[in-house]
Amino acid sequence: MSSLPRSIATLSVAALAASVVGHAAIAQQPKTLRVAMHADVRTLDPVWTTQTIASIHGNMVYDQLFNLDSSLTPQPQLVETWTVSDDKKTYVFTLREGTKFHDGTPIRSADAIASFRRWAARRNAGKLMLDFTDSITALDDRRFEWKLNAPYGLVIDTLAQVGSPYVMREKEAKTDPFQQITEVVGSGPFVFKRDEWVPGSKTVYAKFADYVPRKEPASGHAGGKVVKVDRVEFIWMPDPQTAQSALINGEIDYLESPQLDFLPMLEATPGVKLVTHPAQGTMGLIQLNHLHPPFNAIKARQAMYHIVNMPDYLDTVAADRKLQKVCYSYFGCDVPMETDAGSEVYKAPKDLKKAEQLFKEAGYKGEPITILHATDHQYINPATQVLIQQLRRASFLKLDVQAMDWGAVVARRAKKEPPAQGGWNIFITGTTVLGSSNPATNTWIGMGCEKANVGWPCNAEFEEVRKSWGLAQTADERKKIAVDLSRRIYEQVPFVPFAQWLNPVAYRADRISGVIPVPSVPPMWNIERK
Structure with a gap:
């Protein structure tokens, strides 16, 4: 029986060793x-x-x-x-x-x-x-x-x-x-x-x-x-x-x-x-700053219902009708606490003349409204573009649109200074329907003044009613309180919801x-x- 030439045998051993080392390296990756x-x-x-x-x-x-x-x-x-x-x-x-x-x-x-x-x-x-x-x-x-x-x-x-x-x-x-x-x-x-x-x-x-x-x-x-x-x-x-x-x-x-x-x-x-x-579901929010004009006045906040048209946002951020839902519930739709109580003004045809009247009654005199526009966010960017278009149709409003990345929006929205000093009036964000599905877990409806979420809505009576929801002993009692809270939210306008969609x-x-x-x-x- 003949043996392999020494050079071939040496190469074979070397190749085998390289293979073992290679497999070991792959295993260690x-x-x-x-x-x-x-x-x-x-x-x-x-x-x-x-x-x-x-x-x-x-x-x-x-x-x-x-x-x-x-x-x-x-x-x-x-x-x-x-x-x-x-x-x-x-x-x-x-x-x-x-x-x-x-x-x-x-x-x-x-x-x-x-x-x-x-x-x-x-x-x-x-x-x-x-x-x-x-x-x-x-x-x-x-x-x-x-x-x-x-x-x-x-x-x-x-x-x-x-x-x-x-x-x-x-x-x-x-x-x-x-x-x-x-x-x-x-x-x-x-x-x-x-x-x-x-x-x-x-x-x-x-x-x-x-x-x-x-x-x-x-x-x-x-x-x-x-x-x-x-x-x-x-x-x-x-x-x-x-x-x-x-x-x-x-x-x-x-x-x-x-x-x-x-x-x-x-x-x-x-x-x-x-x-x-x-x-699963996302709820879009138009967040208003309650600390500074014009949205420190309730009538200016209420005027937004006469300007914002919800279907425009849905057709932009979720064009597939199977994924979108026109939802007027501040607690989200398809959840136990769903209610649109108080939403009649939002559902009504848009009325720019009524919006202008409310802004005037709120003391608005053409001051710039600072909008923080996150240009790098998958749905906030197009939603903000829709908002800008809708506000521009209300020709009596003067807009100051400031483009930035989402990280910059997050840092700036925490500032309480007036818009001219680095603050803001409006930004768009989103939250989960699950997190918003009841009065206790919904961070954005809170009206605890200085202790509230960014935007800082303030209404002590609302907070007392919200507390009672957590003490209610039956689902029927909680739903009744949720309906009451919904009416109060539509009156106070902590923010404006603009859509609900699946992603x-x-x-x-x-x-x-x-x-x-x-x-x-x-x-x-x-x-x-x-």
């Missing part, structure tokens, strides 16, 4: 999920702002006490067990054992309490719950007691809502809620990689190796948050067409908010799948699996590469 979200991560504090992208970031790096499952039922997350007294005024919560922050320190009751208090200072649902709270006391490192002054029935619902209290270390949680935190040490399944963060380009998260997921299967935002990739990269693509092309060409794996005009193209692309959740998520089903459909704030756990 991190499994990376590349995602395009609807906006760039510019703010690292999900409490300081109501930005959805900040909530998505918060969802990656922080855990919560409770979360909603796929049926929107509250389930414990960091909480292991809890008890409620017979009079429904005392709750005792016990945290799961072995949970850690990203610096390795244990998650304690003191962290959970401080995190709730900071969150509650910026969210209507939290403020409402604090009104019914006598005390929150740490009994030990894993147990804390919550004493109420009345049998408030929304304790668990409040703690479980999307964007509910993100559990931070007590150190960060004691930061003034109106100031942004500067250090991100999370409690959730992903670690924020600050050294790889490039605002305007890329945000990177790595799997937290010491995260302890629950044992239940993943469901909605609840259950076991099992991370099945090594890294997640949020790639910022301000141009929607570029993002769509990137998904079609396989350059990204997941597209959170595809432009609705391109859905037929995505549906026809082999390997691409579109998914929605039954409760599916698109992903490469030929490359990844385990995508969890949710109404908003998409989770990145449970997803794995094929």
Whole structure:
């Protein structure tokens, strides 16, 4: 039997060694999920702002006490067990054992309490719950007691809502809620990689190796948050067409908010799948500044109902009629608290002469109305263009349109100075129908004056009625109060809703699996590469 020549044998051994090394290198490459979200991560504090992208970031790096499952039922997350007294005024919560922050320190009751208090200072649902709270006391490192002054029935619902209290270390949680935190040490399944963060380009998260997921299967935002990739990269693509092309060409794996005009193209692309959740939906908002003229006067705010024509927005941001809904409910449509009570003025034919009369009665004398126009946002940009067109038809209004990116809008909308000193009069934003679906969780209807959300509506009587909704014992009682609140909202006009629409998520089903459909704030756990 002849043997191979020595040179060939040597080459064969070398080739085999190179093959082994090559396979080992491939095996060592991190499994990376590349995602395009609807906006760039510019703010690292999900409490300081109501930005959805900040909530998505918060969802990656922080855990919560409770979360909603796929049926929107509250389930414990960091909480292991809890008890409620017979009079429904005392709750005792016990945290799961072995949970850690990203610096390795244990998650304690003191962290959970401080995190709730900071969150509650910026969210209507939290403020409402604090009104019914006598005390929150740490009994030990894993147990804390919550004493109420009345049998408030929304304790668990409040703690479980999307964007509910993100559990931070007590150190960060004691930061003034109106100031942004500067250090991100999370409690959730992903670690924020600050050294790889490039605002305007890329945000990177790595799997937290010491995260302890629950044992239940993943469901909605609840259950076991099992991370099945090594890294997640949020790639910022301000141009929607570029993002769509990137998904079609396989350059990204997941597209959170595809432009609705391109859905037929995505549906026809082999390997691409579109998914929605039954409760998914976005509500568009025209936010008015109640601190400065002209919208500090109620008649100027009411005049907007005679100018804004809702179908124009829908045909622009969601041209597919299957995805759009003309909805005059401030709590959203297709939800238990849906009501259009008080909407007659908004539904009526547009009347620019009536609008002009109301503006004059409000004291308007042709001062510039400053509109913040986010030109890089998938639906806010075209919606703002529609608003500008509608306001220009009201020729008596003088507009000061200031174009900027969405991050700049978010920073500027927090300013209370007059428009001429860097403030604003109007900007467009959006919120989830789920988050707006009842008076307690709807952040934007709050009229708590200085403590209200940006825009700062102010009406103490409304706030008292809103509190009563949380104490109502039956669904019929709550609905009756919701109808009353709707009439009051239409009178006070904290903002003007302009549309409700569905926006599916698109992903490469030929490359990844385990995508969890949710109404908003998409989770990145449970997803794995094929």
